[in-house]
Amino acid sequence: MSQLNLTPPPLQNDCFALPPGVHWTPVAEAQELLRQRLHTVVGTEDLPMQMALGRVLATPVVAHRSNPPKPNSAVDGYAVKGAEFGAGDHIVSLTEGRSAAGQPFDGAVPTGEALRILTGATMPEGADTVILQEDVSVGEGEIAFRGPLKIGSNARKAGEDFKEGDEILAPGHRIRPADMALMAAAGVQTVKVYTPLRVAVLSTGDELAEAGTAAGPDQIFDANRPMLLSIVAKLGHTAIDLGRVADDRETLRDALDKAAAEADVILTSGGASAGDEDHMSALLNEAGAMALWRLAIKPGRPLALGLWQNTPVFGLPGNPVAAGVCAMIFALPAMGVLAGEGWNAPDGVLMPASFTKSKKAGRREYLRARVKDGQVEAFASEGSGRISGLSWADGLVELPDEAIEITPGDMVRFYSYREFGLEAGKRAQPRSCAMIFAISRKCPRRVQAT
Ligand code: AMP
Numbered sequence: 001m002s003q004l005n006l007t008p009p010p011l012q013n014d015c016f017a018l019p020p021g022v023h024w025t026p027v028a029e030a031q032e033l034l035r036q037r038l039h040t041v042v043g044t045e046d047l048p049m050q051m052a053l054g055r056v057l058a059t060p061v062v063a064h065r066s067n068p069p070k071p072n073s074a075v076d077g078y079a080v081k082g083a084e085f086g087a088g089d090h091i092v093s094l095t096e097g098r099s100a101a102g103q104p105f106d107g108a109v110p111t112g113e114a115l116r117i118l119t120g121a122t123m124p125e126g127a128d129t130v131i132l133q134e135d136v137s138v139g140e141g142e143i144a145f146r147g148p149l150k151i152g153s154n155a156r157k158a159g160e161d162f163k164e165g166d167e168i169l170a171p172g173h174r175i176r177p178a179d180m181a182l183m184a185a186a187g188v189q190t191v192k193v194y195t196p197l198r199v200a201v202l203s204t205g206d207e208l209a210e211a212g213t214a215a216g217p218d219q220i221f222d223a224n225r226p227m228l229l230s231i232v233a234k235l236g237h238t239a240i241d242l243g244r245v246a247d248d249r250e251t252l253r254d255a256l257d258k259a260a261a262e263a264d265v266i267l268t269s270g271g272a273s274a275g276d277e278d279h280m281s282a283l284l285n286e287a288g289a290m291a292l293w294r295l296a297i298k299p300g301r302p303l304a305l306g307l308w309q310n311t312p313v314f315g316l317p318g319n320p321v322a323a324g325v326c327a328m329i330f331a332l333p334a335m336g337v338l339a340g341e342g343w344n345a346p347d348g349v350l351m352p353a354s355f356t357k358s359k360k361a362g363r364r365e366y367l368r369a370r371v372k373d374g375q376v377e378a379f380a381s382e383g384s385g386r387i388s389g390l391s392w393a394d395g396l397v398e399l400p401d402e403a404i405e406i407t408p409g410d411m412v413r414f415y416s417y418r419e420f421g422l423e424a425g426k427r428a429q430p431r432s433c434a435m436i437f438a439i440s441r442k443c444p445r446r447v448q449a450t
C-alpha cells in the first residue's frame with residue numbers, strides 16, 4: 001500500500017461547459033457530461049480497519065491470510081481418513097486426545113482410527129473427513145458408524161473462503177458492517193481511504209426564515225437546507241452548514257468564498273435563474289466557469305453549475321421539489337464521483353403505474369411517487385412548491401423524454417429513496433437534520449457523518 005497521501009489536481013475550468021448551440025440538454029446527456037468531466041477531488045489517509053466504517057476505499061484491500069488459514073472441521077464429530085472406510089458398518093478405535101477450536105491435536109491420526117474433533121478445530125494430520133457426531137454410536141474407546149463416507153465431508157479446506165493475496169474489496173467501495181467482518185477475518189490492519197467529501201450547503205433568498213424560529217408574515221421557512229444537509233450526511237459525506245444568505249451579491253460572494261475555502265463541493269439553492277435577484281447564476285457567470293444548464297427536466301430547471309475558486313458549485317433551483325429532484329438526479333451521483341465512489345445513480349425498477357398522465361415530448365419528468373399494492377402511484381399535484389408531495393412519496397417515478405400517455409398498468413421506472421441511499425435511519429443520529437442544526441449552532445459548522 002502506498003504511504004503517499006495525495007490530493008488530486010483541481011477540476012478543469014471548463015468542466016461544466018456545454019456544447020455550443022445546445023438549448024435544452026437531455027437529462028441523460030447532462031448526467032453523462034458530469035460523469036465524464038468530474039473526478040475524485042478528495043485526498044487519502046491511512047486508517048486502522050476498525051475506524052473505517054462508512055469510508056470509501058482508495059486502494060484495493062488484499063487478504064493478509066487465507067480463510068480458513070488451515071483446514072478445519074465444520075461440525076462436532078470424529079476426524080478420519082475418508083478413503084479408509086467403504087460401504088458397510090465400521091467399529092473404529094478412538095485415538096487418545098482431541099482437536100478443539102484453537103487447541104489443535106498434536107500428532108497424526110493412525111491408519112484406521114478416529115479422533116474426536118470439535119467445530120472450528122484444525123484437521124489433524126492423517127484425517128480429511130469428519131463424521132457428524134449424530135451419525136456415530138460411542139462406546140468405550142471406540143465408535144461405530146455406517147460407511148461409505150464422502151471424502152472431505154464436514155471439513156473446510158484452507159483458503160476455501162478466500163486466499164492470502166486475493167483482492168477482497170475494490171477501490172471506490174464504501175465500507176459496510178459486513179465488510180468489517182471480511183477485513184477482520186483477512187487480517188487487515190490498515191486501509192487507505194478517501195478523506196470524506198466536504199459539502200457546503202447554503203440557501204439564498206430574502207424571504208427565508210430559519211426553520212424552528214419565528215417567521216415574519218411574508219417569510220417562508222428555509223426548507224431546502226435541512227433537506228440538502230440531510231442528503232449529504234445520509235450519503236456519508238461531511239455536511240458543512242453555511243446558513244442562509246440574503247439576495248445580495250456581495251454577501252453571497254463572501255459566502256461562496258468561505259464555502260470554497262472550507263469545502264470540496266458547494267450546494268446552493270435559489271437564485272439560479274436569470275432574474276433580477278438571481279445572484280447565484282450572476283456570480284457564477286462573472287466567475288467565468290459557469291454554465292447555466294438549461295435541462296430538459298421537470299421539475300428542476302435551471303441548474304447553475306460552475307466553479308468558484310476551483311470548487312464545483314451546484315446551484316440548485318429554489319423550489320424545494322425541484323431542488324430535491326435535481327439533488328437526487330444530478331448532485332447525488334456527482335458527489336459520488338468527487339468522493340471517490342464513482343457515479344452511483346440508482347437503476348430503479350420497472351413497475352406498473354396506477355395513475356394516468358399525458359406528457360409532451362422533449363423533457364424528462366419526475367413525479368413524486370410511492371408503491372402501493374405492487375403499483376406506482378404519483379402525487380396528485382405536480383406543483384414544484386408542494387413540499388408535502390416530497391414527504392408523501394417514497395421515491396420518484398421517471399417519465400421518459402419522448403411524449404407518452406400513461407394509463408394504469410403501463411410500466412414506469414420507479415427510483416425509491418432507499419435506492420438513492422436516502423431511507424430513514426434506524427436510530428436518532430447526527431445525520432438527522434434536527435441534530436445537524438443543534439450541533440451546528442453550537443460548534444464549528446461541520447457535521448461528520450458517522
Ligand atoms: P428562486 O429559485 O430563488 O427564484 O426560488 C424559487 C421559489 O422557491 C420561490 O418561491 C422561493 O421562495 C422558493 N424557495 C427558494 N429557496 C427556498 C428554500 N430554501 N426553502 C423553501 N423555499 C425556497
Ligand code: MG
Nearest residue numbers: 205270271318
Ligand atoms: Mg430566490
